[in-house]
Amino acid sequence: MALITCEKATFAYEGMPVVKELDLTVEKGQYLCIVGENGSGKSTLVKGLLGLLRPVGGRVFYGDGLKQTQIGYLPQRNDHQTDFPASVWEVASSGCRGLWMNATKRKQIKELLELLGVAHLEKRSFARLSGGQQQRVLLARALCATTSLLLLDEPVAGLDPVVTREMYDAIRMLHKERGLTVVMISHDVQAAMQEADHILHLSNSGSFYGTPFEYRHSDLGLAFFGGCCCHE
Amino acid sequence: MNNVFEMLGKMFSYHFMVRAAVVGLLVSLCAALLGVSLVLKRYSMIGDGLSHVGFGSLAVASALGLAPMAVSIPVVMASAVLLLRLSGRAKLKGDALIAMISAASLAVGVIVLSLSDGTTGDVNNYLFGSVLAMTGEDVWLSVALAAVVLVLFVLFYRKMFAVTFDETFARATGEKVEGYHLLLACLTALTIVLGMRVMGAMLISSLIIFPALTAMRVCRSFRSVTICAAVVSVACFMLGLCLSYLLDTPTGASVVVVNVLAFLLFWVIGRARERA
Numbered sequence: 359m360a361l362i363t364c365e366k367a368t369f370a371y372e373g374m375p376v377v378k379e380l381d382l383t384v385e386k387g388q389y390l391c392i393v394g395e396n397g398s399g400k401s402t403l404v405k406g407l408l409g410l411l412r413p414v415g416g417r418v419f420y421g422d423g424l425k426q427t428q429i430g431y432l433p434q435r436n437d438h439q440t441d442f443p444a445s446v447w448e449v450a451s452s453g454c455r456g457l458w459m460n461a462t463k464r465k466q467i468k469e470l471l472e473l474l475g476v477a478h479l480e481k482r483s484f485a486r487l488s489g490g491q492q493q494r495v496l497l498a499r500a501l502c503a504t505t506s507l508l509l510l511d512e513p514v515a516g517l518d519p520v521v522t523r524e525m526y527d528a529i530r531m532l533h534k535e536r537g538l539t540v541v542m543i544s545h546d547v548q549a550a551m552q553e554a555d556h557i558l559h560l561s562n563s564g565s566f567y568g569t570p571f572e573y574r575h576s577d578l579g580l581a582f583f584g585g586c587c588c589h590e
Numbered sequence: 591m592n593n594v595f596e597m598l599g600k601m602f603s604y605h606f607m608v609r610a611a612v613v614g615l616l617v618s619l620c621a622a623l624l625g626v627s628l629v630l631k632r633y634s635m636i637g638d639g640l641s642h643v644g645f646g647s648l649a650v651a652s653a654l655g656l657a658p659m660a661v662s663i664p665v666v667m668a669s670a671v672l673l674l675r676l677s678g679r680a681k682l683k684g685d686a687l688i689a690m691i692s693a694a695s696l697a698v699g700v701i702v703l704s705l706s707d708g709t710t711g712d713v714n715n716y717l718f719g720s721v722l723a724m725t726g727e728d729v730w731l732s733v734a735l736a737a738v739v740l741v742l743f744v745l746f747y748r749k750m751f752a753v754t755f756d757e758t759f760a761r762a763t764g765e766k767v768e769g770y771h772l773l774l775a776c777l778t779a780l781t782i783v784l785g786m787r788v789m790g791a792m793l794i795s796s797l798i799i800f801p802a803l804t805a806m807r808v809c810r811s812f813r814s815v816t817i818c819a820a821v822v823s824v825a826c827f828m829l830g831l832c833l834s835y836l837l838d839t840p841t842g843a844s845v846v847v848v849n850v851l852a853f854l855l856f857w858v859i860g861r862a863r864e865r866a
């Protein structure tokens with residue numbers, strides 16, 4: 359049984375369908391990358407997977423014991439209230455379960471902040487960090503929240519090349535060592551092909567789902583790459 | 591100087607003053623705590639709307655000779671839930687609807703008061719507050735309310751932060767966002783009804799809005815804002831109450847003016863720090 363199953367799911371805004379009759383399963387242990395042009399409905403699909411948006415047709419359901427509270431989510435860069443008073447620690451720890459903090463949770467957050475290279479910013483105001491730093495703190499929050507599934511909406515957007523590399527390494531490590539299931543939206547198709555074991559390409563004219571190898575040789579894949587990376 | 595202390599000593603020899611002080615302090619504390627989330631979630635309008643609904647329901651209750659609290663608490667709570675729904679829906683229209691409900695309740699209240707044998711003094715007391723309004727029962731009610739707000743606030747503090755900071759994330763990770771909103775709205779409704787008669791229907795919402803905004807001038811974390819708002823709110827109320835006694839000015843208005851001064855002070859401090 360898959361963690362999340364979409365059966366002919368259609369998502370729409372004000373009656374305008376954005377994702378049409380999509381069949382998709384997210385299996386335990388999978389690393390799925392969603393690619394596609396701007397406005398093709400990637401973020402919409404992820405919101406649908408999270409239950410933030412109800413399908414207007416078809417259905418989305420969880421299986422394999424997946425509960426909403428085991429999911430970590432990194433929203434696409436949206437301008438948070440620019441003056442919200444919150445420290446980095448407060449933001450990161452807001453991903454943690456339960457009403458109270460304890461020593462184990464504190465240690466976990468410390469480790470995650472360290473992993474993402476923002477531990478020294480702990481006491482700083484979140485609103486006053488750079489975009490990339492904020493992104494890392496939000497990833498730490500998502501990681502605090504998850505025990506089985508991680509949904510990332512463009513996690514590397516706005517990060518510098520070095521940190522982008524580190525981010526991919528960190529996600530791969532979490533996928534491999536902690537057995538997290540990862541669903542990631544990315545415009546970095548190259549990296550998606552290397553990192554993920556499955557690719558979902560959304561476009562207005564239909565979608566593709568398969569392994570990176572299959573994707574490379576599919577019509578959509580070829581068109582999207584523009585034949586730029588057919589070495590190997 | 592001695593004279594002032596003497597006068598203040600005398601002030602608290604009046605039972606009604608002690609009652610007003612106790613109720614006012616507890617309400618200020620609760621309002622400040624709830625206010626931080628309300629202001630950050632851009633729900634300040636709800637607080638304002640609720641105070642008008644509270645005025646209307648108090649007026650109706652007194653005209654019909656019913657117990658004021660027994661009528662207004664459920665009415666205001668129900669409106670809190672309604673207003674929350676409205677502001678959650680289409681953002682723009684929600685705002686307008688809240689303003690409409692406010693004005694309507696105010697109009698109904700004023701008419702009911704003028705038709706019943708109330709004097710303009712009554713209307714004035716309802717709108718702008720009076721320290722004479724508190725009964726012993728109100729004191730116990732506000733002690734109980736404050737206890738409930740404080741316990742729930744401390745218990746759900748982390749969740750309140752999560753829901754206030756990023757509702758979408760909270761929802762996505764399985765928090766009962768609606769439940770927390772409902773809790774916030776109900777506690778706000780209770781606070782407003784209790785505080786309304788000391789502060790006045792027109793002025794009670796300032797207790798919710800000012801301390802949070804004041805604290806945000808200088809504090810940069812949620813926790814420091816919360817603590818600072820609570821301290822500022824309590825201090826401003828006490829100062830306002832004493833001033834109103836000494837200068838013989840209306841209590842609610844005096845408290846608001848002290849809050850405005852505190853805001854300006856913190857604003858200047860914030861600006862100075864920014865420059866440094």
Ligand SMILES: Nc1ncnc2c1ncn2[C@@H]1O[C@H](COP(=O)(O)OP(=O)(O)OP(=O)(O)O)[C@@H](O)[C@H]1O
Pocket residue numbers: 371372376394395396397398399400401402403434
């Ligand atoms: N809240 C909304 N209300 C109405 N329409 C929306 C809303 N959010 C998105 N849309 C529309 O749905 C379509 C898909 O949007 P979505 O955000 O899912 O795209 P995306 O694939 O994530 O794009 P990007 O690569 O730019 O992030 C777009 O045409 C957009 O205009």
Ligand SMILES: [Mg+2]
Pocket residue numbers: 400401402434511
């Ligand atoms: Mg998107």
